[in-house]
Amino acid sequence: MTAPTDHLARLIDDARRIVVFTGAGISTESGIPDFRSPNGIWSNQRIIYFDEFVASREARIEAWTRLLDGRPRLMGATPNAGHRAIARLAEQGKVTEVITQNIDGLHQSSGVSRDRVIEIHGNATYAKCLACGERHEYADIEPAFRETGEPPTCRVCNGIVKSATISFGQAMPEEEMARAGAAARACDLFLAIGSSLVVYPAASLPVAAKRSGAKLVILNRDPTDLDGYADLVLNAEIGPTLGRIVGVN
Secondary structure (H helix, E strand, O other): OOOHHHHHHHHHHHOOOOOEOOOOOHHHOOOOOOOOOOOOOOHHHOOHHHHHHOOHHHHHHHHHHHHHHHHHHHOOOOOOOHHHHHHHHOOOOOEEEEEEEEOOOHHHHHHOOHHHHEEEEEEEEEEEEEEOOOOHHHHHHHHHHHHHHHOOOOOOOOOOEEEEEOOOOOOOHHHHHHHHHHHHHOOOOEEEOOOOOOOOOOOOHHHHHHOOEEEEEEEOOOOOOOOHHEEEEEOHHHHHHHHHHHOOO
16 A cells, blocks of 8 residues: 555656645744634633724734734744655755745745745735735834834825735735736645645635646545545654655754
C-alpha cells in the first residue's frame, strides 16, 4: 500500500498547474497563534466588527492598541519548512497561485512572488485608508498613536485608517476572490493546507477545484468537513511533511 506522503509526492510530480490554499495551521508552526482554537486569539479577545470599528472612536482605539501591541510577535515570525516547500514548488513552476487566508505575509517572505499570492483576508503588515485606499506603514502611525491615543486618519483624505485585513462584517475583496475562484477552477491539483475549511466563501474554493476536475489534497493536523470529498487526506504536521516531500529544511 502506498504511503500517503508518497501518494502526495506522485500527485505533485504529475501535476502541471498546482494551486495551494493555506490557512492558519501553516503559520502556527512559525509561532503565530491561530484564531479559532481554545487558546487562539478569539478565546481571550472580543471581536470588533467592521461596523463598530467605523462607527466608534473607542473601538478604533481598542483595535489599534491590540494590533500595535501584538506586532512584535508577527514581525518576529519567519517562514517555516512548509512555506519554503511551497516557495520551491512555485520556483519550479509547479505552483501557479497561492491562495491564503493568512494575514502574515510569510508566503512572500519565503520567496513566493507577490503576484502569485492571493490574500483573501488581507494583510496585517500594513494599513490603508478605508476611503481612498492609501497605504500607510505602521512605523509612520505608531509614534503619534502612542503619544496622543487618537486613532490614525489618512494623510491624503483624512479618512479612517485600518489594518489592511478583512474584519468580521467587512466585505470580502472582490478582485482577490475572483482571482482565487478562477485559479481554483483552472488547476489540476488543489492543495488545501492548514485550514479548518469552515470559513466561507473561502472554503468553497476546494469544492470548485474538485468540481472542475482537479485532484484535491487536504493536509491538516485535524480532520475537516471536506475530508470525504478529497482524493487524499494527510493528518500530519505541515512543515515536516512538505519539507520531506519537496526536499527543503
